Amino acid sequence: MTKRAAVPLIFERSTPGRRGYRLPELDVPETPLEELIPQEYLRTDAPELPEVSELEVVRHYTQLSRLNHGVDVGFYPLGSCTMKYNPRVHEDVVSLPGLRAIHPYQPEETVQGALELMYNLGEYLAAISGLSKASLQPAAGAHGELAGLMVIKRYHNHRGEGHRTEMIVPDSAHGTNPASCAMVGYKVVEVPSDERGGVDVGALKKLVGPNTAGLMLTNPNTLGLFDENICRIANIVHEAGGLLYYDGANANAIMGIVRPGDTGFDVVHFNLHKTFSTPHGGGGPGAGPIVVSKELAPFLPGPVVEKEGDQYRFVMPEHSIGRLRSFYGNFLVYAKAYAYILSHGPKGLREVSETAVLHANYMMNRLKDVFELPYDRICMHEFVLSGSGLKEYGVRTLDLAKRLSDFGYHAPTVYFPLVVEEAIMIEPTETEPKSTLDEFIEVMKQIAQEAKDNPEMLTTAPHHTPVRRVDEARAARHPVLRWQKEQ
Numbered sequence: 001m002t003k004r005a006a007v008p009l010i011f012e013r014s015t016p017g018r019r020g021y022r023l024p025e026l027d028v029p030e031t032p033l034e035e036l037i038p039q040e041y042l043r044t045d046a047p048e049l050p051e052v053s054e055l056e057v058v059r060h061y062t063q064l065s066r067l068n069h070g071v072d073v074g075f076y077p078l079g080s081c082t083m084k085y086n087p088r089v090h091e092d093v094v095s096l097p098g099l100r101a102i103h104p105y106q107p108e109e110t111v112q113g114a115l116e117l118m119y120n121l122g123e124y125l126a127a128i129s130g131l132s133k134a135s136l137q138p139a140a141g142a143h144g145e146l147a148g149l150m151v152i153k154r155y156h157n158h159r160g161e162g163h164r165t166e167m168i169v170p171d172s173a174h175g176t177n178p179a180s181c182a183m184v185g186y187k188v189v190e191v192p193s194d195e196r197g198g199v200d201v202g203a204l205k206k207l208v209g210p211n212t213a214g215l216m217l218t219n220p221n222t223l224g225l226f227d228e229n230i231c232r233i234a235n236i237v238h239e240a241g242g243l244l245y246y247d248g249a250n251a252n253a254i255m256g257i258v259r260p261g262d263t264g265f266d267v268v269h270f271n272l273h274k275t276f277s278t279p280h281g282g283g284g285p286g287a288g289p290i291v292v293s294k295e296l297a298p299f300l301p302g303p304v305v306e307k308e309g310d311q312y313r314f315v316m317p318e319h320s321i322g323r324l325r326s327f328y329g330n331f332l333v334y335a336k337a338y339a340y341i342l343s344h345g346p347k348g349l350r351e352v353s354e355t356a357v358l359h360a361n362y363m364m365n366r367l368k369d370v371f372e373l374p375y376d377r378i379c380m381h382e383f384v385l386s387g388s389g390l391k392e393y394g395v396r397t398l399d400l401a402k403r404l405s406d407f408g409y410h411a412p413t414v415y416f417p418l419v420v421e422e423a424i425m426i427e428p429t430e431t432e433p434k435s436t437l438d439e440f441i442e443v444m445k446q447i448a449q450e451a452k453d454n455p456e457m458l459t460t461a462p463h464h465t466p467v468r469r470v471d472e473a474r475a476a477r478h479p480v481l482r483w484q485k486e487q
């Protein structure tokens with residue numbers, strides 16, 4: 001195991017007196033620091049900062065970026081995360097001064113264009129989801145879940161039905177779903193999957209009742225399978241007085257083809273950083289707007305943008321659950337999503353989803369002879385294999401994932417969803433050329449063969465990455481979060 005990254009870190013390059021910046025001569029009277037900051041907050045000793053030249057700083061960050069994997073470097077089939085290519089035109093858009101250089105404290109009449117962008121984005125998301133009104137506030141998908149569930153809760157309470165405290169969640173759900181339920185104080189009721197990977201409708205019928213607040217579902221679900229019973233499921237939940245929440249993290253499969261609202265959903269969140277293409281994976285920023293039905297619109301988090309005549313303004317919905325974010329959320333992510341939607345248009349968005357689905361089915365069919373395919377049916381934008389067949393060689397899915405790094409690929413999502421043993425969840429996305437898909441398929445086959453011939457090649461992988469296999473337990477329990485001087 002390497003001690004640290006293969007590149008000397010910037011602190012280790014420090015040379016006393018070296019500088020990476022030059023400031024112009026001070027041409028205003030100097031104010032003593034003590035007059036700006038109260039004495040008690042002033043530090044007495046100088047911080048230990050690296051003393052380096054500008055070039056060394058540039059090299060430091062450039063080299064660090066090369067230690068990392070990103071979609072600009074190679075294929076990134078991380079299931080459920082939609083690591084598609086992010087068109088560069090979005091970066092041009094968000095560097096327009098009218099978007100980048102505005103301030104949230106500016107009077108509304110001076111930022112009408114920004115408000116129009118937010119309003120229109122909400123309208124487009126409403127059109128894509130088949131629902132009525134959007135709030136862009138939530139900062140991510142999980143935050144959208146929280147917002148949507150709070151809206152549902154507020155709605156029930158408003159109608160004097162505060163006793164509805166149970167949220168039904170399938171056993172294949174993303175972990176954020178039950179976590180969000182718990183955060184709003186809902187009891188999670190798990191509904192099992194049937195043999196086709198969808199919601200077990202018979203079991204669902206027995207689970208709904210007077211305490212049902214609703215059902216959370218992602219469709220296609222985390223197995224990459226479209227639940228064909230969705231309209232029946234919606235009826236069952238609605239007849240019991242519950243509402244349906246759509247986890248839109250998998251919306252890349254359905255744009256322009258199915259509108260969640262038409263299949264009975266009352267609340268939808270979109271992960272703009274997934275489906276609508278903002279660089280993500282490093283912790284943000286992202287955005288998880290929610291769109292709701294007409295009945296739920298008065299409960300949306302605010303402020304939301306309304307149009308009055310040809311003027312746009314911020315409005316707090318009548319029974320709003322309140323504010324979820326400082327200011328108006330991650331505005332530049334909205335701008336990227338808006339650019340994405342406009343540059344594709346309705347037909348283009350449909351093509352995105354069709355291509356994503358085609359790519360996944362192509363790969364699934366070419367890999368199903370090599371790895372087990374627990375649910376052998378047409379998939380949507382992703383599919384789930386099982387690595388349990390590797391076990392007889394003493395190899396696990398984790399080892400396969402590590403070995404893929406040696407070929408310059410990011411690993412698929414592994415060990416999720418939990419309903420598949422040794423799960424390998426592959427989402428190729430629409431932006432990859434067929435040649436990438438073919439190369440990846442060949443590498444997967446080669447690794448499957450290695451597992452038989454030379455399992456150690458996998459269990460000791462990766463061999464060619466800057467950091468070799470890390471001790472995950474130690475990394476979690478004793479994380480090294482900052483540079484420390486060698487003892």
Ligand SMILES: *Cc1c(COP(=O)(O)O)cnc(C)c1O
Binds near residue numbers: 141174176218222271
């Ligand atoms: C990514 C994802 C989420 C959470 O979204 P974040 O934007 O990461 O908070 C929820 N559900 C599913 C199915 C996801 O894939």
